[in-house]
Amino acid sequence: MQAIFIDNIQYLIDGSGNSAATSPAGYGMRIVNGHIESVGASVLPQPGDQHIDASGLVIYPGWVNTHHHLFQSVLKGLAVGINERLFGWLNQVTFPRVDRVTEQTLRAGVRLGLAELLLSGTTTCADHHYIYHRALDPVMADLLFDEAEQLGMRLVLCRGGQLQQQVNRDYPSRTQPETMVQYQNDIKRLTQLYHQSSGDAMRRIVVAPNTPTFSMTPNELKSLADFARGLGLRMHSHLSETENYVEFCQQTHGCLPVEFVNQHGWLGDDVWFAHMVHVTEQEFELLGATQTGIAHCPASNGRLGSGIAPIWQMQQAGANISVGVDGAASNEQASMLAELRLAWLIQRAATRRPDHITVEQVVRWGSAGGAKVLGLDQVGQLKPGMAADLTMYRLDHVAHLGLHEPIYGPIISGQATPAMVMCQGNVVVKDGEIPNLDMQSLTESVRQATQHLA
Numbered sequence: 001m002q003a004i005f006i007d008n009i010q011y012l013i014d015g016s017g018n019s020a021a022t023s024p025a026g027y028g029m030r031i032v033n034g035h036i037e038s039v040g041a042s043v044l045p046q047p048g049d050q051h052i053d054a055s056g057l058v059i060y061p062g063w064v065n066t067h068h069h070l071f072q073s074v075l076k077g078l079a080v081g082i083n084e085r086l087f088g089w090l091n092q093v094t095f096p097r098v099d100r101v102t103e104q105t106l107r108a109g110v111r112l113g114l115a116e117l118l119l120s121g122t123t124t125c126a127d128h129h130y131i132y133h134r135a136l137d138p139v140m141a142d143l144l145f146d147e148a149e150q151l152g153m154r155l156v157l158c159r160g161g162q163l164q165q166q167v168n169r170d171y172p173s174r175t176q177p178e179t180m181v182q183y184q185n186d187i188k189r190l191t192q193l194y195h196q197s198s199g200d201a202m203r204r205i206v207v208a209p210n211t212p213t214f215s216m217t218p219n220e221l222k223s224l225a226d227f228a229r230g231l232g233l234r235m236h237s238h239l240s241e242t243e244n245y246v247e248f249c250q251q252t253h254g255c256l257p258v259e260f261v262n263q264h265g266w267l268g269d270d271v272w273f274a275h276m277v278h279v280t281e282q283e284f285e286l287l288g289a290t291q292t293g294i295a296h297c298p299a300s301n302g303r304l305g306s307g308i309a310p311i312w313q314m315q316q317a318g319a320n321i322s323v324g325v326d327g328a329a330s331n332e333q334a335s336m337l338a339e340l341r342l343a344w345l346i347q348r349a350a351t352r353r354p355d356h357i358t359v360e361q362v363v364r365w366g367s368a369g370g371a372k373v374l375g376l377d378q379v380g381q382l383k384p385g386m387a388a389d390l391t392m393y394r395l396d397h398v399a400h401l402g403l404h405e406p407i408y409g410p411i412i413s414g415q416a417t418p419a420m421v422m423c424q425g426n427v428v429v430k431d432g433e434i435p436n437l438d439m440q441s442l443t444e445s446v447r448q449a450t451q452h453l454a
């Protein structure tokens with residue numbers, strides 16, 4: 001039995017969002033076999049426990065990032081796409097390069113993306129990996145699990161897929177789509193190899209077509225939902241990111257996007273959508289009644305000029321809210337801490353209700369909210385029985401000097417460095433560095449991948 005005792009906890013937010021953040025002077029936390037056994041003022045260490053001193057550090061749950069495209073980590077800041085909106089950016093940045101992704105460029109991008117996440121305090125990543133086409137060896141996606149395991153992170157592989165081409169003239173793809181049989185067979189293969197159903201799973205598979213309105217026919221969408229639920233898998237996709245998505249859906253299918261996916265079995269507490277920027281009040285009700293999940297991606301939505309998602313209204317209606325960094329080709333900084341700081345600011349600006357968009361609320365979106373969306377019910381809160389996924393932040397950046405209440409520091413000032421990150425009780429970041437990562441060789445492989453995809 002491996003036991004760890006975190007001593008002298010002064011600042012802790014547990015991720016539940018229910019209680020106001022407190023500064024619990026003198027708390028202790030005992031972690032046994034990767035899970036939190038107890039936390040509080042009366043918790044005492046046992047003989048033989050490994051001690052960690054939390055004096056002066058701020059403890060938050062490990063972040064749960066619910067929407068990413070890790071391969072894009074080597075496509076940051078391409079000049080051709082820097083001032084484009086979504087469709088122009090897709091046509092200039094990602095689509096022309098998808099069929100040039102090799103195992104080496106993919107590995108470099110995935111390793112870099114996971115490293116960025118870890119160093120911002122993220123312990124779980126849902127990667128919407130969508131670069132599948134007929135000429136690609138699907139086994140390349142297996143390296144995502146390999147890389148996540150080496151760094152000690154939880155990985156949820158949202159297996160993208162596209163079964164038809166150029167339905168929307170504004171949204172062309174240049175690669176040959178897969179067939180439904182290829183797509184479903186690969187999901188079955190991945191599920192058998194990797195999928196864990198436990199509430200603290202380190203590996204999950206999700207059925208995740210690129211976009212429900214463009215990637216396949218409506219009948220195929222419905223049968224894919226039945227297929228996913230038959231295997232006990234969750235479902236994920238992009239939806240309502242820009243006005244064009246909504247217009248295309250209305251012109252082609254005669255209804256709003258949320259109505260369209262509802263007609264094809266794609267709402268529920270086992271489904272979550274990224275973006276959801278352009279959503280009407282009548283759609284809020286459908287999302288809320290079905291407890292559908294949302295991945296809020298404020299940096300990408302800002303970068304591409306897409307707009308601000310009505311997150312608070314969707315939460316009030318009953319939808320489950322989480323946060324994702326989206327791919328680094330439309331963010332350029334895949335830090336969950338930066339994303340959450342932006343969510344805190346932008347949702348205050350949008351709602352004009354700083355009393356609703358509290359730090360505790362934002363921490364919940366980034367932790368327990370994300371875990372709920374992913375169905376990881378033993379992840380995302382610093383409470384007994386939960387997986388020991390946590391970050392202990394140092395507040396020693398110049399931005400933190402003058403700060404009166406340290407417990408809010410990582411969100412309100414940003415820039416905090418993790419003194420330590422744990423995932424399932426294992427130390428995955430120590431003193432701002434990742435023990436299992438050779439940064440020099442990563443830098444060189446990223447340089448080569450960036451050159452290859454220039």
Ligand SMILES: [Zn+2]
Pocket residue numbers: 067068069128238274326327
């Ligand atoms: Zn995306």
